[in-house]
Amino acid sequence: MTEHTLTVAGVTVDTRHWIGGERVASARTFTDVSPIDGAVIGEISRGTPVEAAAAVAAAKAAFPAWAATSRAERARLLHAVADGVEKRIEELAIVETTDNGALLRSHRRGVMPRVAHNFRFFADRLLTLAHEDFETRGHANHVSWDPAGPSVLITPWNAPLMLATWKVAPALAAGNTVVLKPAEWTPLTASLLADIAAEAGLPAGVLNVVQGYGSEIGDALTSHPDVRRISFTGSVPTAQRIAASAAARLTPLSLELGGKSPLLVFADADLDLAVDLAVEQYDNAGQVCLAATRILVEDSVAEEFTQRFVDKTTALRQGDPRDESTDIGPNIHPRQLEKIDGFVRRALEAGARAVVGGHRGDGQYYAPTLLTDVAQDSEIVQEEVFGPVLTLQTFADEEEAVRLANDTRFGLAATVATGDRERAERVTARLVAGTVWVNCFFVRDLRAPFGGSRHSGVGREGGTWSFDFYCDLKNTVTAPKGFEDHG
Structure with missing residues (x-):
């Protein structure tokens, strides 16, 4: 264990942010505590608006090359990330159980395999993403999904890695770069995800992770002029603050909020x-x-x-x-x-x-x-x-x-x-x-739309709906005449 790492059940976790393909420490830290027994796990770098701005800048710098990367190559890299997750399921499971108190058997058998599946599903979906061309008075219509830009993803503590990758995977597949802000009560597996993504060959700046308190860095992320998409899972009051912050720049939002089902x-x-x-x-x-x-x-x-x-x-x-x-x-x-x-x-x-x-x-x-x-x-x-x-x-x-x-x-x-x-x-x-x-509960398929009505959320994710959110949809209409005949 070094100054900037800690060991959880034999697993080494870096406590610093991941920005532009490098580990970045903050001057201050916050304490991560296990809910199992109240034991202190370690001190985690506590982000400020400076680190938040640096992460968005890294995502912006990496965006043109990532957006121009072929669908096949993006899909290959997402599958490589899934491979890395599967190799470390036991490590991810024990770290997340220590961090958020959910059942270890659930993490081993269901949650962490689902993390890998999130990447594989959206990688495969990307390769089949298409809309049938259609004709209007002899003019050809072609629908395309263009990468939107840097995306800020703010995720909760109840299923930290699974819900983070439910957003990260489609955002990356869409050709967007990402700034992930995990919940301050459960930051550890997001840090491990950064390691896995780097080992898989994801280019620097494509995935960035900034840790800390939403009250201290949330506005710096959600109001940043270079952010093109914001996705949040959490409480209604926090969502209202994020929406107000994003409203000034009309940044599109996806909000998955509370329930009383x-x-x-x-x-x-x-x-x-x-x-x-x-x-x-x-x-x-x-x-x-x-x-x-x-x-x-x-x-x-x-x-x-x-x-x-x-x-x-x-x-x-x-x-x-x-x-x-x-x-x-x-x-x-x-x-x-x-x-x-x-x-x-x-x-x-x-x-x-x-x-x-x-x-x-x-x-x-x-x-x-x-x-x-x-x-x-x-x-x-x-x-x-x-x-x-x-x-x-x-x-x-x-x-x-x-x-x-x-x-x-x-x-x-x-x-x-x-x-x-x-x-x-x-x-x-x-x-x-x-x-x-x-007559069933919690049967989830990534092909289905997911989201809430009323105060339970805005928008839907899953399947093509995720790409609809993380992309700018374009319809190109081409006239039947007007091209020079080079034949």
Whole structure:
């Protein structure tokens, strides 16, 4: 270990920024702490507007050559990055688990393989990206996707590397250069990604990583005149500040924000399946934007559903996420834990009842919680908690179920459990959500559009939609006459 590196479970991580193909240190640092046990992991370079400007300048300088790089070569390099990820899955998994507290088994088996898949998918999509030419009164129309320019990508702490590469991969595939700003609570795997990208042969300045507090460098990145795209995943208040910052220069934005998603359980549903879907919402200690935190159950099966849910929840094992037998790990930060506990305490004071949980555990652990007797207009039903806290309400019929489901300012996702295919079609057609799952949860395909409605976001990413955002679309119209005949 040197002055600018630290060791996490035997893995060496550089604590400096990655700008223009070089490691750059800041005069100040911030402390990275593991949520597992509160242990200090190390001191990380704390970016300032100076480093932010340097990263954008590096991205701008690298952009012309990268934009001119052939699709085949860009795809080859993205596949090389994926190869590097796959070689280091175990290292990436243990570092990210230490940094954000999510289950190690999930990182090994699902999350880090998905990181590699993000690069491979958009590399392959790039090679097939096309729109059928068409004719207008004898004139030929040809649609193309032109690289837009330097892109600022601001990513969250709940799935740091997977959600970062969900943005990095399509931006690079599109021919844009990137400045990645990871969440300050989970900076480590972004630094490892910089190493992997460099080893894969990505040219200097194409990918830059700047660490630090959004309050200190966010505006320097989002208001910079040379930035052509901004993509952000996080909270609504932060998104509002970013949008205000970008508005002065009309910089296009993609915003994937919070959720307060419903799970509708109808009496004709397979109750075992419905209970499994409900308990699955505690994944990642409830720190999932897509989580169906509002469980809505038809009156006639509510009592049976609740009992089965309690039985299954109380059997969950909460503890060290590095243990293969653990089902729920810690919450990310003392500040987040206090926020979660505040939501629950206020709900209980307002008359809610904790059927299970409702209290802190040791350290940064919060007991899986289900609250009933909650009013539709209450804070606990309307606002995103982002922790292992669910509410349960009942409904009398389909009409009431849909009304309750849509009655928040969010619209990220929804889940429906029913044994009636026609009901599923009727209900899903009326739900306000970017993604609806029927008798399943969290099935994601990169070919599908992803994003939210209302306060859950702006825009869609995935498949061709990602290229639509990260590129300037051009239509070239060519007349049938006017060219000199050189034959």
